[in-house]
Amino acid sequence: MGDEEHIPRQEGYHAASTVEADIPNGIRISHVSTEQQTVEQKFRRLADQWRKETRLQSSINKRAMHSAYQQIIGMGQDALPLIMEELKRTRGHWLWALFAITGEDPAPEGCTFSEAVDAWLRWGIQHGYASPD
Amino acid sequence: MKQLMRGSGGEYNTAMPHPIDYNLEEDFPNLAVSGWHKTSEPSDVYNCIAFSLHDTQQWWAYGAIRVRGYYWPPGLTRDDTVESWIEVFEIHGFQRCLTTDLEQGIEKVVIYVNRGEPQHITRQLENGIWISKLGPDEDIEHNTLEALVGDKYGKVEIIMKRPRVSKATS
Numbered sequence: 001m002g003d004e005e006h007i008p009r010q011e012g013y014h015a016a017s018t019v020e021a022d023i024p025n026g027i028r029i030s031h032v033s034t035e036q037q038t039v040e041q042k043f044r045r046l047a048d049q050w051r052k053e054t055r056l057q058s059s060i061n062k063r064a065m066h067s068a069y070q071q072i073i074g075m076g077q078d079a080l081p082l083i084m085e086e087l088k089r090t091r092g093h094w095l096w097a098l099f100a101i102t103g104e105d106p107a108p109e110g111c112t113f114s115e116a117v118d119a120w121l122r123w124g125i126q127h128g129y130a131s132p133d
Numbered sequence: 134m135k136q137l138m139r140g141s142g143g144e145y146n147t148a149m150p151h152p153i154d155y156n157l158e159e160d161f162p163n164l165a166v167s168g169w170h171k172t173s174e175p176s177d178v179y180n181c182i183a184f185s186l187h188d189t190q191q192w193w194a195y196g197a198i199r200v201r202g203y204y205w206p207p208g209l210t211r212d213d214t215v216e217s218w219i220e221v222f223e224i225h226g227f228q229r230c231l232t233t234d235l236e237q238g239i240e241k242v243v244i245y246v247n248r249g250e251p252q253h254i255t256r257q258l259e260n261g262i263w264i265s266k267l268g269p270d271e272d273i274e275h276n277t278l279e280a281l282v283g284d285k286y287g288k289v290e291i292i293m294k295r296p297r298v299s300k301a302t303s
Binding site (some may be wrong): 054055056057058059060061062063064081090091092093095096099100105107108109110112113114115116117 | 160161169175176178179180181184190191194195196197198199200201202203213252253266267268269270285286
């Protein structure tokens with residue numbers, strides 16, 4: 001899968017589109033669509049399960065082949081903003097999933113894990129999947 | 134040999150116990166008996182293989198797909214077998230040996246194997262205590278090798294040694 005196959009997120013880096021409205025008394029409410037909330041909930045549940053069940057595992061193959069991680073990969077591009085958010089927050093082992101979903105590897109040859117994380121975060125910003133701040 | 138306090142309430146755990154401490158003793162029931170303490174916060178940057186070779190900057194692992202950001206010594210077998218782990222340590226001067234006893238001027242590492250697959254490697258410090266990096270989790274020191282024996286890491290199968298090349302303990 002090449003770069004041209006990515007659909008830029010024009011609306012921002014969040015997977016969920018939020019409808020906001022002002023109501024009397026100065027209260028502002030927002031509503032996230034059920035479908036998008038479900039994607040995020042599914043991701044959080046799988047990510048938590050994966051982290052918990054692989055936290056003592058040093059083999060990247062075994063960690064990446066865990067069923068929860070594979071299900072996240074199976075979520076495809078919908079998962080990219082969520083993975084990017086998680087990568088930014090935890091700097092954890094999301095490189096395999098990002099590579100599997102996008103078919104790209106923006107990290108330089110021979111780089112360390114930390115350098116690869118930085119490269120992916122830059123890639124996420126460039127492609128509209130991550131916030132620049 | 135300096136002995137560590139037993140369990141998570143010993144003198145080496147001066148702060149409030151981290152929730153992970155409790156989980157570790159659930160994952161490794163022998164830890165509490167052995168005596169242990171945490172020596173670092175969790176880190177995704179390096180793993181047990183790297184740590185056993187004094188490297189805290191890289192995650193040593195071959196990848197079934199070639200995702201960049203992981204290190205594996207060039208030219209070595211690329212798989213998750215005991216033999217390939219042994220190979221990694223052989224090119225860094227280690228050779229197989231029979232005893233885990235503390236020897237002056239000798240550094241030892243031990244590979245834990247579960248169902249024929251390597252799960253973990255730990256390194257012996259100069260005082261005889263063992264130091265481990267647990268996956269992406271924290272580093273710990275543990276008095277005995279039995280501390281990590283169990284369902285997660287299996288049992289001690291391979292012992293290797295080399296002359297100590299550094300006084301570094303991390």
